[in-house]
Amino acid sequence: MLAKGQPVPIAGTDDEPFSILADDGTIRPGTDAPEIPDEQALKLYRGMLQVRLVDDRMMKLQRQGRLGFYMLSMGEEATHFGGAYPLRMSDWCFPSYREPGVFFWRGYSIKDYVNQLHGNIEDPVKGRQMPVHHSANWLNMVSISSPVGTQIPQAVGLAMGAKISKKDDVSLVYFGEGATSTGQFHVAMNFAGVFKAPCILFCRNNGWAISTPGNKQTASKSIAIKALAYGMPGIRVDGNDLLAIIAVMQDAVARARAGEGPTLIEAVTYRRGGHSSSDDPSAYRDPSEPKEWEAKDPLERWRRHLESRKLWTQELHDKYSQEITEELMACVKAAGELGNPAPETLFDDVFAELPPHLEEQKAEMMSRPRPKPAHGGH
Amino acid sequence: MARLSYREALNQAMCEEMERDDSIFLMGEEVGHYQGAYKVSQGMLQKFGEKRVIDTPIAECGFVGVGIGAAMTGLRPIIELMTWNFSLVAIDQIVNNAAKIRLMSGGQFKMPVVFRGPGGAAGQLGAQHSQALEYMYANVPGLKVVMPSTPADAKGLLKMAIRDDDPVIFIEGERLYGVQGEVPDGDVVVPLGKADVKREGTDCTIVSWSKMLTVALEAAEVLAKENISVEVVDPRTIKPLDGETIYQSVRKTNRCVVVEEGHGFSNVGAEIVARVQRNCFDDLDAPIERVHRMEIPMPYAANLEAMITPDVPRIIAAVKRVMYLPESKPESKPQSKVE
Numbered sequence: 001m002l003a004k005g006q007p008v009p010i011a012g013t014d015d016e017p018f019s020i021l022a023d024d025g026t027i028r029p030g031t032d033a034p035e036i037p038d039e040q041a042l043k044l045y046r047g048m049l050q051v052r053l054v055d056d057r058m059m060k061l062q063r064q065g066r067l068g069f070y071m072l073s074m075g076e077e078a079t080h081f082g083g084a085y086p087l088r089m090s091d092w093c094f095p096s097y098r099e100p101g102v103f104f105w106r107g108y109s110i111k112d113y114v115n116q117l118h119g120n121i122e123d124p125v126k127g128r129q130m131p132v133h134h135s136a137n138w139l140n141m142v143s144i145s146s147p148v149g150t151q152i153p154q155a156v157g158l159a160m161g162a163k164i165s166k167k168d169d170v171s172l173v174y175f176g177e178g179a180t181s182t183g184q185f186h187v188a189m190n191f192a193g194v195f196k197a198p199c200i201l202f203c204r205n206n207g208w209a210i211s212t213p214g215n216k217q218t219a220s221k222s223i224a225i226k227a228l229a230y231g232m233p234g235i236r237v238d239g240n241d242l243l244a245i246i247a248v249m250q251d252a253v254a255r256a257r258a259g260e261g262p263t264l265i266e267a268v269t270y271r272r273g274g275h276s277s278s279d280d281p282s283a284y285r286d287p288s289e290p291k292e293w294e295a296k297d298p299l300e301r302w303r304r305h306l307e308s309r310k311l312w313t314q315e316l317h318d319k320y321s322q323e324i325t326e327e328l329m330a331c332v333k334a335a336g337e338l339g340n341p342a343p344e345t346l347f348d349d350v351f352a353e354l355p356p357h358l359e360e361q362k363a364e365m366m367s368r369p370r371p372k373p374a375h376g377g378h
Numbered sequence: 379m380a381r382l383s384y385r386e387a388l389n390q391a392m393c394e395e396m397e398r399d400d401s402i403f404l405m406g407e408e409v410g411h412y413q414g415a416y417k418v419s420q421g422m423l424q425k426f427g428e429k430r431v432i433d434t435p436i437a438e439c440g441f442v443g444v445g446i447g448a449a450m451t452g453l454r455p456i457i458e459l460m461t462w463n464f465s466l467v468a469i470d471q472i473v474n475n476a477a478k479i480r481l482m483s484g485g486q487f488k489m490p491v492v493f494r495g496p497g498g499a500a501g502q503l504g505a506q507h508s509q510a511l512e513y514m515y516a517n518v519p520g521l522k523v524v525m526p527s528t529p530a531d532a533k534g535l536l537k538m539a540i541r542d543d544d545p546v547i548f549i550e551g552e553r554l555y556g557v558q559g560e561v562p563d564g565d566v567v568v569p570l571g572k573a574d575v576k577r578e579g580t581d582c583t584i585v586s587w588s589k590m591l592t593v594a595l596e597a598a599e600v601l602a603k604e605n606i607s608v609e610v611v612d613p614r615t616i617k618p619l620d621g622e623t624i625y626q627s628v629r630k631t632n633r634c635v636v637v638e639e640g641h642g643f644s645n646v647g648a649e650i651v652a653r654v655q656r657n658c659f660d661d662l663d664a665p666i667e668r669v670h671r672m673e674i675p676m677p678y679a680a681n682l683e684a685m686i687t688p689d690v691p692r693i694i695a696a697v698k699r700v701m702y703l704p705e706s707k708p709e710s711k712p713q714s715k716v717e
Contacts (some may be wrong), residue, residue, distance in 0.1 A: 143479050164429055
């Protein structure tokens with residue numbers, strides 16, 4: 001709660017990011033760790049593992065020419081689950097394009113995911129969007145926008161809307177540190193602060209915006225410190241420490257729900273892969289850099305934590321891997337065999353109802369002979 | 379019937395809709411305590427309170443984006459832009475987001491938001507305050523574009539725009555706010571996508587909208603004294619465009635002039651001309667003429683502004699050209715034929 005005349009709490013701005021789990025997975029002495037029940041702790045592990053395995057397979061499919069485009073999350077999985085875990089289902093999430101784990105945590109199936117990438121007849125967005133641009137209204141997950149930063153004012157608007165509708169739901173919006181250079185980030189921070197919107201602005205600071213490093217993105221000491229100017233708490237947290245992210249998120253959600261306004265969270269992590277399948281980072285960054293970050297892998301740290309709680313075994317890991325891989329392979333096979341969306345669906349959803357000019361264009365299109373697709377899928 | 383100004387008609391439309399439906403709210407710069415930059419929201423803060431009449435910081439991409447997010451929760455925001463010129467600051471939100479979210483999400487999200495505010499030149503406001511931007515928004519699939527020219531249309535169309543489940547670009551005539559007219563009492567709506575014949579005639583059809591519609595009507599009045607009978611058609615909704623009403627008129631008069639406030643290239647008038655020639659080719663007795671602003675950013679000096687803006691003499695000259703009548707006498711204001 002920000003009372004008049006009090007300084008805005010900025011955790012970890014000048015120091016190391018706030019962290020709870022040590023590299024060996026134990027809880028750092030003197031930290032107040034949130035309680036995660038065993039079953040949930042394992043579910044979080046399985047979720048992060050699923051993102052890792054799905055990413056690996058999808059990138060291979062892209063390289064084989066079976067997907068047009070893909071974006072990896074490798075090394076950033078803790079930010080997905082740390083953000084998603086403290087929310088309830090009536091809360092909303094505005095993802096950017098690198099948080100598939102949030103979708104999975106809220107119930108988006110591997111089947112939905114793979115079908116979206118293929119843009120086939122069972123794609124939840126009907127073959128309309130680029131791969132990785134998922135949308136799941138039934139999970140309160142909002143359509144992903146390609147231009148970075150546009151979702152930030154929208155998330156603030158959704159939070160304000162919840163307030164106007166007298167609901168205590170909150171919205172969580174993800175963006176990279178690159179998006180903090182856009183005007184939309186700044187107007188959204190300002191609106192969120194002025195209107196005390198129940199919104200959590202979550203910056204995945206992964207160090208690179210395509211080829212632009214963090215130090216070319218801002219002259220600020222951190223992203224979190226920017227919160228100070230907008231009158232909200234800014235928290236800098238270790239983005240590879242699932243427990244620490246959950247802790248700061250739980251605080252932020254509680255504040256938002258209690259009507260105390262927004263929080264900016266900066267999760268410090270690292271983009272170990274390229275920006276997308278179209279990018280080759282060896283052209284612009286030292287290959288030793290991603291190697292260093294492999295040692296701070298969030299999945300491995302959580303594994304060690306589970307091991308310290310005597311929850312993790314190799315057998316359990318193998319079981320999860322096998323289940324996920326089998327489901328994934330079945331979905332990939334099915335997705336490749338499913339047909340493309342029917343041409344007559346092309347005009348659906350431009351508007352709620354088909355206006356006369358589109359009816360005419362649809363009739364004209366349907367009267368033409370149908371071109372044969374180049375090949376089955378992509 | 380009551381006699382209301384265009385401004386009062388818009389105010390009445392918003393108030394009646396907000397009384398009917400709690401999910402509607404108004405947001406923008408100066409809409410509350412200042413009572414609206416053009417006083418369209420006069421009294422609304424007092425009536426509906428700060429939760430539903432929301433003054434915002436000065437950042438179009440902020441409150442336009444906020445409106446889009448609020449619409450996704452099922453609310454029906456009315457977002458006031460102080461002028462459509464400033465919508466360019468929020469173009470990414472309107473074009474890349476509001477227009478496309480329904481489609482990109484496979485129909486999962488609806489976008490019942492109205493973006494409204496004044497457009498067109500209002501007299502000596504210079505290059506950044508005088509643009510007629512309807513052509514830009516009309517070119518974007520997923521947006522509807524509405525431009526009322528009378529108080530009655532302003533009220534009836536705004537009510538329908540608010541009830542529409544798609545994003546509506548509602549461009550008010552900046553020089554029409556004070557215009558008075560008869561407005562039906564109560565919940566009388568005007569459907570989107572329906573043109574209106576504002577004056578009946580037999581010799582030539584003029585198609586025009588918003589402020590230029592009123593200039594076209596003046597020209598028709600002058601021409602009537604010369605026994606030239608002009609029919610004036612107001613599309614009212616630019617998109618979806620009601621072509622049929624325009625074609626019916628042209629099939630009767632066999633001549634057509636399109637008058638618009640904006641620049642000529644790729645503008646709405648070009649689209650109307652393309653459609654009329656395709657649908658009325660055998661009915662036309664002359665090539666269709668266009669009257670529009672010259673392709674210069676709007677100057678400030680009043681004499682220069684008048685030179686590039688469509689006016690009654692230029693409209694009359696265009697009508698006479700399509701009727702193969704001699705142009706006005708040389709002592710009158712020099713005419714410039716705009717290609």
